[in-house]
Amino acid sequence: MTSRHAVRPISIPNTGAMAGHAAQASGETERESIFYKPQGREVALFEYAFHNRLPVMIKGPTGCGKTRFVRYMAERLARSLYTVACHDDLTAADLVGRHLIGAEGTFWSDGPLTRAVREGAICYLDEVVEARKDTTVVLHPLTDDRRILPLERTGETLQAPPGFMLVVSYNPGYQNLLKGMKPSTRQRFVAVTLGFLAPRLEVAILIGETGIDSAWAELLVRIAGSLRVLKDHDLEEGVSTRLLVYAATLIQAGMDPRDACLAALVEPLTDDAETIAALAEVIDATLV
Numbered sequence: 447m448t449s450r451h452a453v454r455p456i457s458i459p460n461t462g463a464m465a466g467h468a469a470q471a472s473g474e475t476e477r478e479s480i481f482y483k484p485q486g487r488e489v490a491l492f493e494y495a496f497h498n499r500l501p502v503m504i505k506g507p508t509g510c511g512k513t514r515f516v517r518y519m520a521e522r523l524a525r526s527l528y529t530v531a532c533h534d535d536l537t538a539a540d541l542v543g544r545h546l547i548g549a550e551g552t553f554w555s556d557g558p559l560t561r562a563v564r565e566g567a568i569c570y571l572d573e574v575v576e577a578r579k580d581t582t583v584v585l586h587p588l589t590d591d592r593r594i595l596p597l598e599r600t601g602e603t604l605q606a607p608p609g610f611m612l613v614v615s616y617n618p619g620y621q622n623l624l625k626g627m628k629p630s631t632r633q634r635f636v637a638v639t640l641g642f643l644a645p646r647l648e649v650a651i652l653i654g655e656t657g658i659d660s661a662w663a664e665l666l667v668r669i670a671g672s673l674r675v676l677k678d679h680d681l682e683e684g685v686s687t688r689l690l691v692y693a694a695t696l697i698q699a700g701m702d703p704r705d706a707c708l709a710a711l712v713e714p715l716t717d718d719a720e721t722i723a724a725l726a727e728v729i730d731a732t733l734v
């Protein structure tokens with residue numbers, strides 16, 4: 447993989463004072479080719495948006511493939527990718543950059559957003575509603591037709607090159623009045639919703655991700671279907687594709703399937719003992 451194609455995620459740790467935010471290679475293993483099964487027409491939408499310099503918002507529940515999709519598209523469009531995991535301590539300076547003190551005095555250090563603009567890369571703000579509103583304001587001049595990033599501290603104004611793209615994701619399920627995105631921000635993006643995959647696709651993902659055989663993959667997807675029906679009743683969120691991949695990984699590694707399902711598909715969803723028992727019954731009914 448050449449550096450032009452490299453996927454370089456940066457996560458901003460939730461540590462208040464940030465002593466520099468140099469590009470960190472995250473634990474992700476780089477693959478020659480990122481495995482992604484499209485759910486609908488999201489690949490075409492993303493490509494239209496990229497080529498027409500429009501920012502994209504990806505909505506969907508946790509673990510439904512938002513991050514995987516962005517990584518796949520970055521590779522497909524041969525852009526570097528800067529990923530920022532948003533949290534409520536994230537400041538505008540964490541995105542844009544700040545002056546740091548080094549051996550030779552102070553120097554300016556670009557944040558991931560600035561770096562993506564300079565390089566013509568994709569900047570992906572994961573769970574953008576977690577970021578404070580004053581942080582998202584720095585996105586505004588980048589998301590209209592000016593496509594500029596003013597760096598107040600250095601007096602520079604950067605013009606985003608054609609290769610730059612801003613992508614944000616969020617989970618509408620977590621939205622509340624305090625955290626909802628303002629219309630003035632959300633109406634700057636073209637948007638697409640990713641949801642739970644059709645069973646056939648989810649089976650293919652489990653096989654593709656873990657190498658599990660198709661009989662087990664189908665069984666796990668059937669279990670997920672039964673568990674997802676219970677969403678809204680007792681659970682905040684239904685079992686995600688990510689958790690199914692975990693279950694398949696554990697079974698593939700030789701773990702007892704019931705234990706694997708409890709550990710990956712039940713316990714992460716709830717702390718309520720009664721709900722855990724009810725979900726375990728669903729598993730037992732399917733595994734017999």
Ligand SMILES: Nc1ncnc2c1ncn2[C@@H]1O[C@H](COP(=O)(O)OP(=O)(O)O)[C@@H](O)[C@H]1O
Pocket residue numbers: 481482483484485506507508509510511512513514515651655687688691
């Ligand atoms: N469409 C897909 N194609 C391939 N793998 C997928 C897909 N959707 C989900 N996955 C699997 O589910 C996991 C979680 O997806 P991720 O993109 O991290 O979810 P999100 O960012 O929406 O929380 C991925 O690591 C991958 O194993």
Ligand SMILES: [Mg+2]
Pocket residue numbers: 512513514572
């Ligand atoms: Mg994600």
